[in-house]
Amino acid sequence: MLDNNVPQPWQGQTTLVFALAACSIGLGNVLRMPYLLGEHGGAPFFLSYVVTVFTVAVPLLTAEVMLGSKGRASPLGALRWASDQSGRSTHWSLLGVIQCLLGVMLAIYCLPMIAWMVDRAVVLNSGLLASASATEVATNFKQLVDIPNVTILVALVGLVTLLAALGPQVAMALIGWIALPAMAVALFSLLQYGIEFGDLESAGDWLFGVNYSNFGWEAAMMGMLSGVLTLVAGLGVGSVFGARSPKNLPLLRAVIAAALLDVAFMLATAVALLSLLGATNVLPAEGLAFVFVAVPYAFANLPLGEVYGAVFFGFAALATFAALLALLEPSVMLLHQEGGMNRNLAALIVGASLGLGVFGLEHFGQQIGFLPLLLDVTIVGILLLLSIFVAWRMPRPFARAELFREPRWLFIVWWLCLRFVVPTVLVLVLIWQLLAPR
Numbered sequence: 332m333l334d335n336n337v338p339q340p341w342q343g344q345t346t347l348v349f350a351l352a353a354c355s356i357g358l359g360n361v362l363r364m365p366y367l368l369g370e371h372g373g374a375p376f377f378l379s380y381v382v383t384v385f386t387v388a389v390p391l392l393t394a395e396v397m398l399g400s401k402g403r404a405s406p407l408g409a410l411r412w413a414s415d416q417s418g419r420s421t422h423w424s425l426l427g428v429i430q431c432l433l434g435v436m437l438a439i440y441c442l443p444m445i446a447w448m449v450d451r452a453v454v455l456n457s458g459l460l461a462s463a464s465a466t467e468v469a470t471n472f473k474q475l476v477d478i479p480n481v482t483i484l485v486a487l488v489g490l491v492t493l494l495a496a497l498g499p500q501v502a503m504a505l506i507g508w509i510a511l512p513a514m515a516v517a518l519f520s521l522l523q524y525g526i527e528f529g530d531l532e533s534a535g536d537w538l539f540g541v542n543y544s545n546f547g548w549e550a551a552m553m554g555m556l557s558g559v560l561t562l563v564a565g566l567g568v569g570s571v572f573g574a575r576s577p578k579n580l581p582l583l584r585a586v587i588a589a590a591l592l593d594v595a596f597m598l599a600t601a602v603a604l605l606s607l608l609g610a611t612n613v614l615p616a617e618g619l620a621f622v623f624v625a626v627p628y629a630f631a632n633l634p635l636g637e638v639y640g641a642v643f644f645g646f647a648a649l650a651t652f653a654a655l656l657a658l659l660e661p662s663v664m665l666l667h668q669e670g671g672m673n674r675n676l677a678a679l680i681v682g683a684s685l686g687l688g689v690f691g692l693e694h695f696g697q698q699i700g701f702l703p704l705l706l707d708v709t710i711v712g713i714l715l716l717l718s719i720f721v722a723w724r725m726p727r728p729f730a731r732a733e734l735f736r737e738p739r740w741l742f743i744v745w746w747l748c749l750r751f752v753v754p755t756v757l758v759l760v761l762i763w764q765l766l767a768p769r
Contacts, residue, residue: 347576349507350657351392351569351589355562356514356596357654358437363622365538365601366615367557371550373540379551383558384590387756390749391564391714393586394721397733399573400582405664406430406567409574410720417725426720429713430567431665434658435681436706437566439688441655446483448648450475451627455640460631465613468628469620479693488689491656492682495663496675499575502656510653517646518596521603524639529606537605537615538598552763555756560707561593562586563654565714567661574664581736583745604643607633622647659685708764715757722750 368377395406402409406427414423451472454460460468494502525531563569576582607629608615615621630640659681666677721730727746734742 346503346507347396347572347580347582347585348588348592349511350503350572351396351563351586352592352596353506353511353514353650353653354568354657355589355593355654356511357650357652358441358561358563358566358658363618364557364597365605366617366621367553368538368601370615370617371545371553373536373538373542373545375541375543375546376550376554377539379554380558380561381594383555383756384561384594385587386748386752387555387559388562388564389583389586389590390745390753391559391718392562392569392590393583393734393745394717394730394749395564395567395569396573396576396582396586397730398721399570400576400578400580401573401729401733402570403574405574405668406570406661407665407669409570413725413729414720417729419720419724423716423720423724426713426716427567427570427661428665429709430565430570431662433706433710433713434566434568434661435684435688436702438655438658438685439692440703440706441651441658442484442487442685442689443479443692445487445648445651445655446480447472447475447623448644448651449483450480451623452641452644452648455627455630455637455644458637460627461637463628463631465624465628468631469624472623472627484689485686487652488682488686491652491659491685492678494656495659495681496678498674499571499660499664502660503572503575506653506657510649514596514646514650517642517649518599518603521639521643521646522599524635525603525606528610528633528635529603530609531602531606533609534602534605537609538601549767552760552767556707556711556760556764559711559714559757559760561597562590563657565710565717566658568657571657571660571664579736581734583734583737583741604629704764708761711757711761711764715754715761718749718753718757722746722753 364380398409398413399406402412404412407424408427410427411421411424414421454471460471463471494505525534573582576585604626605615608625611629611632613625613629615625626643627640630636630643633639659678662681662684663674663677666672666680667674670677672680730746731742734745737745
C-alpha cells in the first residue's frame, strides 16, 4: 500500500506520455538539429539519428521508467530496491545519486538559455530589431550575454523553486497538460507562418537532401550522440515519472509515443525555422548563433516577424522551462525521501543550488570550458552502466513483471536492444567523445 512518502500515481494514463514528450522537446535537439541535419549529410544523418532514438534512447528511457514504476521511489531508492531484489550489490544505487547531480548540472546550463529566450521574445515583440542587420542582431545578443538580465534569472529561479515545492503532481500536470498543448499550438502557428512567408524548398534541401560527401564517421557519431541525448534518459527523470505512472500502463509503448512526439516536434520546428532562413537568404549558423542570431534576424526582416518571433521564443522558453522543472525533481525527491527533509526545504535547497550554479557559470564559465564535454561523457557513461545493470545483472522476469502489458515480441525486441545494441552504440559514442579532436 502506498504511504505518504511514496509518490502517488497519476490517474490519467496519457500524462506519462505528455510529460516525457514535453521534457524531451525542451532537452533534446529541437534547437540544434536543423543545423546538424544539413551540415552532416541531410537524410543519412537523420536516419542515423532516428534509428538511434528508437533502438537506444527508447530502450534506455523505458528501463528507467520501469525501475521507477517498480520501486516507487527516488532514482536512488528505485535502484537500491531493484539491486536488492535482484541479489546484486546496492552500490548500483549510486547511479541514482549521479543522475540527480547530472540533472541539476544540466539545469544550470538551461536556465540562462531560458532567460535569453524570454528576452528575445520581448525584444522582437517590441520592434527594436525591426529590419535590423545580422551584425546588429548579433551585437544586441552579445550585450545580453555580457550583461545578463538578473531580474529574469531571479524570477525563473523563484518560479521553478515554488513549483517544485508545490509537489510533483502539480509540476508534472503543468508540464504534460499545459506546457505541451501550448507548445503544440505555438508550433502549429509557426508552421503556418513558415508555409506562407518562408521558402519550403530550401528547407527541404537543407534537411533532407542526400549528401554523402558530408556523411562520414564523424557525422554518424554525431547522429548517434544526438539520438542518445534527445530523450531524458540518464538524468533520473524517467525514474521519477515512472514512480507516478499507473500500475497498468504499457510503459514501453508510452515511451515510444513520447519519442514519436519528440521527433515530430523537432521536424516541424526545423521546417518552420529553415524555411524562414531560406526566405531571408541566411544559412543556418552553428550552436547559439543559430537560435539567437540567425533566427531573430529572419523574424526581424519578415512581415509580422515581431509577432511570430515572440511566439517562437515563447514556445522555446516554455519547452526548456518544462525540462528544467523535471530535471530538478529527482534531486528534490532524493532530499525529501532519502534525506528525510520537508519538501519545501528540499525544493529551496535545490533552487538555491541552481541559482548559485548559474552565478558560478556566469563568472567562471571560461575556466571550466571542458564541463559540457564532461557532462555529455558522464551521461553516456551512466547510461552504459544502467543498461548493463538492467539487461545483464537484473533477472529478466523482474523487468517482464513490470512490462507485462507489452506484447511478448515487443518486450523481446526491447530486451535484445538493451542487452546488445545499446551497449555497443554507447561504447562507440564514448570512444568517439574521448578521442575526437576538439
